[in-house]
Amino acid sequence: MPAAFLFDMDGLLLDTERVYLNAFEECGTAFGLKEGQAHTLYLSLVGHSGAESGRRMAAVLEPDISVSAFETRVVELIEAKLAQGMPVRPTVRDTLARLREKGAEMAVVTSTKGDSARSHLEQAGLLDHFQFVLGGDEVSANKPDPAPYREAAARFGFDPKHCAAFEDSDPGVTAAAKAGCLAVQVPDLRPSDRPFAEVGQMFAETLHHAVSLAEDEMARLRASLSV
Known part of the structure; x- marks a missing residue:
């Protein structure tokens, strides 16, 4: 993991x-x-x-x-x-609950201002899953700069290469990959004719699939290093 x-x-x-x-x-x-x-x-x-x-x-x-x-x-x-309700993406609630049960370390790294992000996550009933939320006004540089992911990993005390990062946007996944994280992109809104950023990311259709890919790939990488 x-x-x-x-x-x-x-x-x-x-x-x-x-x-x-x-x-x-x-x-x-x-x-x-x-x-x-x-x-x-x-x-x-x-x-x-x-x-x-x-x-x-x-x-x-x-x-x-x-x-x-x-x-x-x-x-x-x-x-x-x-104000009428905070919509949540498919598979998100179950995926986060499963990770929390496994004792996973989790954080949100967003371009949204920190206070607004925490408010939105609380409204959605998701905030308690995360050790912290790092907003766009709480980092030294914004995506696609790798700083947000490097600083999030450092806050945990981990090397970014041991962390998995999940993004929908090209600027976001570029930041994650440049930081050294294992990056998985779950595309949402984007022009159909726009080429994807080529930063070595994996792709998934849902967060559940993305997390499974990251867990499997991290296990594979660790196994290859132990041989």
């Missing part, structure tokens, strides 16, 4: 990317964006920090559209939608 299991949050544990996308599209309509523009823009932001997302939005939105006003309205729409 990996020394620690490190999980992204949005799009991997929480089924929030679709909520965010819907809010983004509603806001795009209100701000007069062209049909499909908000959808395409949002997909380009997935996995990036708030600061990077702001820069990307500023580069695309018309000069007469305030990025700050746009972001504020998106957040209002998201909060209203999530």
